[in-house]
Amino acid sequence: MPNMPNMPNRPFLTKQQVAKVDALEKAYTTQDGSYNFACSGIYPPHAVALDKLALYYQKPSDTRTRGSIKSVTFPLTAETAKDIYNAGEPSPFGRGSELVYDQTYRQAHELKPPHFALTNDLLSASGLLALLAKKLDYEVPLEGRINKLNAYTEGGFFKTHKDTPQSQDHIGTLMICLPSPFSGGALVIRQNGSSITFDWGKQTEDGSFAWGFLYSDCEHEILPVTSGTRITIAYDIFLGKNGNDFKQSTFDTRLIPIMKAFKEILKPEFLPSGGSLAFGLTHGYPMSYGTQEAGLTARLKTSDAVLMAAINKLYLRWDYFGVYDYDRDVYNDDDDDTAAKVDLKAKKNDTTYRDDIWIADDFFAFEGEYVGDSEGPELERDLDLI
Numbered sequence: 001m002p003n004m005p006n007m008p009n010r011p012f013l014t015k016q017q018v019a020k021v022d023a024l025e026k027a028y029t030t031q032d033g034s035y036n037f038a039c040s041g042i043y044p045p046h047a048v049a050l051d052k053l054a055l056y057y058q059k060p061s062d063t064r065t066r067g068s069i070k071s072v073t074f075p076l077t078a079e080t081a082k083d084i085y086n087a088g089e090p091s092p093f094g095r096g097s098e099l100v101y102d103q104t105y106r107q108a109h110e111l112k113p114p115h116f117a118l119t120n121d122l123l124s125a126s127g128l129l130a131l132l133a134k135k136l137d138y139e140v141p142l143e144g145r146i147n148k149l150n151a152y153t154e155g156g157f158f159k160t161h162k163d164t165p166q167s168q169d170h171i172g173t174l175m176i177c178l179p180s181p182f183s184g185g186a187l188v189i190r191q192n193g194s195s196i197t198f199d200w201g202k203q204t205e206d207g208s209f210a211w212g213f214l215y216s217d218c219e220h221e222i223l224p225v226t227s228g229t230r231i232t233i234a235y236d237i238f239l240g241k242n243g244n245d246f247k248q249s250t251f252d253t254r255l256i257p258i259m260k261a262f263k264e265i266l267k268p269e270f271l272p273s274g275g276s277l278a279f280g281l282t283h284g285y286p287m288s289y290g291t292q293e294a295g296l297t298a299r300l301k302t303s304d305a306v307l308m309a310a311i312n313k314l315y316l317r318w319d320y321f322g323v324y325d326y327d328r329d330v331y332n333d334d335d336d337d338t339a340a341k342v343d344l345k346a347k348k349n350d351t352t353y354r355d356d357i358w359i360a361d362d363f364f365a366f367e368g369e370y371v372g373d374s375e376g377p378e379l380e381r382d383l384d385l386i
């Protein structure tokens with residue numbers, strides 16, 4: 001690789017340093033003990049004014065037929081739910097840049113607007129977006145855009161996949177499960193070795209609506225439906241405008257253990273001659289290729305957001321980068337003298353090497369790699385308290 005600037009010296013951490021960064025990581029990843037990549041809840045029938053709610057739908061191929069629009073009320077019966085399934089068309093899914101139908105991967109039907117509509121906007125009627133913003137700790141309003149209606153009948157499923165972000169502000173998917181008789185069809189969501197299951201068949205038996213949100217960087221699947229018809233309406237959830245970054249004036253008690261762990265790291269013995277500490281973010285974020293990323297801080301999710309809040313609260317200087325882990329693949333086989341100074345074999349056997357938390361005596365940034373806020377602070381070499 002010609003013209004590559006010097007790679008950072010990325011030394012091994014000492015046992016003492018590892019203990020301190022482990023304590024810090026624990027402080028921000030286990031802040032409230034709950035799963036932080038997905039959440040769910042129930043709306044009992046009275047909460048969504050069921051008596052006024054109806055669903056209109058139409059088979060997309062029947063749009064020219066008079067009287068092709070049907071309407072149903074809630075809770076759905078076995079028959080009305082099945083009729084909605086039958087109106088839908090086989091669901092494709094994204095593979096690479098294509099939409100494909102693959103019955104071994106997904107067996108479901110879907111309806112897209114304008115072929116279905118609810119008589120009431122469930123999201124605003126339920127106050128769900130405000131609740132979700134609060135649960136997920138966003139200081140910005142969230143916006144929901146209806147994407148489609150998904151229907152699975154007995155034997156239907158959708159194997160493990162990730163949803164494709166529609167834009168940088170797209171944070172995840174909200175599913176509202178309509179009450180209808182069904183069993184099986186649990187939604188299983190996985191991230192970083194944890195998993196959470198939303199099984200809505202029983203929860204909607206009394207006519208309740210169930211909802212579940214997942215960040216779009218999470219893997220998820222729908223297990224086979226064992227009886228009845230399972231119907232969900234999927235919304236894409238976006239960060240709204242007028243976003244503020246973390247407000248310095250509000251103090252969040254979750255920051256206390258993180259700040260305490262940071263203070264250990266800021267003692268002079270941690271990096272006696274100064275240096276930088278880099279953290280891999282816990283969550284994934286959509287980035288537009290070839291553009292300078294702006295406003296990542298407002299989009300940070302859960303533990304990443306709390307970590308950033310603590311960094312701000314301590315007045316530490318920070319910046320963010322897209323990092324290609326060259327020393328993992330390219331540099332390993334490259335005897336160029338800019339190669340990273342870390343021996344991969346030694347790294348694997350050494351418990352003091354952390355892939356996701358680095359210390360370095362320099363930042364590195366080269367064309368195409370820097371994704372920091374253009375108005376952000378200048379690069380700094382030291383972890384400084386101002």
Ligand SMILES: O=C(O)CCC(=O)C(=O)O
Pocket residue numbers: 150151158163175187220222232234
């Ligand atoms: O059917 C559902 O509830 C979710 C479907 C899904 O994961 C998707 O459409 O991407």
Ligand SMILES: [Fe+2]
Pocket residue numbers: 161162163220
């Ligand atoms: Fe999905």
